[in-house]
Amino acid sequence: MRPLFPRPLRPRELVALDVLAAMGYAFVLVVESPAARRPAALALIAAMTLPLAVRRRWPLPVFCVVAVASVAAMTLGVVREPLAAAAYALYPVALGTRRRRWEPTAAIGALTVGALLLAAFGGVAAGPEVRRVVETVVLGSLALGGAWTIGRAVRERRAYAAHQAEQAAEHAVTEERLRIAREMHDVVSHTLSLIGVKAGVAAHVADRRPEEALEALRVIEATSRQALTEMRHMLGVLRTAPGAVPGTLSPAPGLAALPDIAERAAAAGVRVDLDVRVADGLPPALELAVHRIVQEAVTNVVRHAAPAACRVLVHDEGGQVRIEVTDDGPGRRVLPAGPPRHGAGHGFGHGVIGMRERVAAYGGAFTAGPLSGGGFRVLALLPREGEGT
Secondary structure, three states, X not given: OOOOOOOOOOHHHHHHHHHHHHHHHHHHHHHHOOOOOOHHHHHHHHHHHHHHHHOOOOHHHHHHHHHHHHHHHHHOOOOOOOOHHHHHHHHHHHHHOOOOOOOOHHHHHHHHHHHHHHHHHOOOOOOHHHHHHHHHHHHHHHHHHHHHHHHHHHHHHHHHHHHHHHHHHHHHHHHHHHHHHHHHHHHHHHHHHHHHHHHHHHHHHOOOOHHHHHHHHHHHHHXXXXXXXXXXXXXXXXXXXXXXXXXXXXXXXXXXXXXXXXXXXXXXXXXXEEEEEOOOOOOHHHHHHHHHHHHHHHHHHHHHHOOEEEEEEEEEOOOEEEEEEEEOOOOOOOOOOOOOOOOOOOOHHHHHHHHHHHHHXXXXXXXXXXXXXXXXXXXXXXXXXXXXX
8 A cells, every 4th residue: 555655744844734733723722712712812822822833943942932821821721621732842842952861751751651540540539620630730741741752762763773874884885995905905916916927037038038028028018007997997986976877887807807817827827727617697796706716816826836737617506606726836825824814924815815705705615725736726615696795
């Protein structure tokens, strides 16, 4: 069923409701009050009802005017109802006023419940006039206490909801910063490793084989250009205003970019045998995770085992994606001990931490370690329906 109010009411609409309530209550009092024909009575009724139309604009002044007029009207016998108008004016005061430490809101709520029980089950053994006064005081206290307690409860609930929303926003910002930091690390680490290897080759053969040194410089140029393109893409995402068209940015790297990793590794002296058997339809975030894990693992081979042969397997095994990177280079490498922390390990240690964090984000399994016959293996299992970051 369609709700009565499918959207929150605008301020003007809320004011219009207050105007209708004020005029309606004034009409009821004029019709029911025997003394309403007197000018003084009409003035009191107007003072206790018409200011309700602007109770949201000036909560405290309106409440004071309405409360004084209501007490005067009841004292003079103009109206017999409890402080309904004053309670209606008290609600925005309780809702908008900052709570003080000494404020006994809980006690007010308890007394309100007591007044409700007294009005429902109690009685006063006295004359009609005294009974009427006591009933008026009890019902008036019930109306005022209930309005104050409800207003305070709504205020506390809104403040709690706003605090939760702020915490959720801060958590989202932190997660996004971590994700971008991880992406930047992968790009910079991979690129600088290749550039470092090729720069060493160029420096070593510059005098004897200048053509080989020139080829190394070309690889450095191409690799650095590609890294700058990826970094511009990530920074472009950060600078994109809300509502911008995503298509204006280049897509994040995925499975289609794995051959580029193999080519860059080959230029650095690591021969990569790439075996990708993945059905179409992987989520873009999962493809990016696969790409980054392969990139980091191959980069570590270039950094610590070149020249070497490397085999990369990316297989779709139904409910998960298997990523296995093995090489035949030296198996002794730095592995981080214990949970990830800043400054843990050197070189390969940070790479393992980054890969492990990516796999953990998807609820997968990750292992990395030397092989018995020499070399090193990285194995990651990513569920197709993981969380992602």
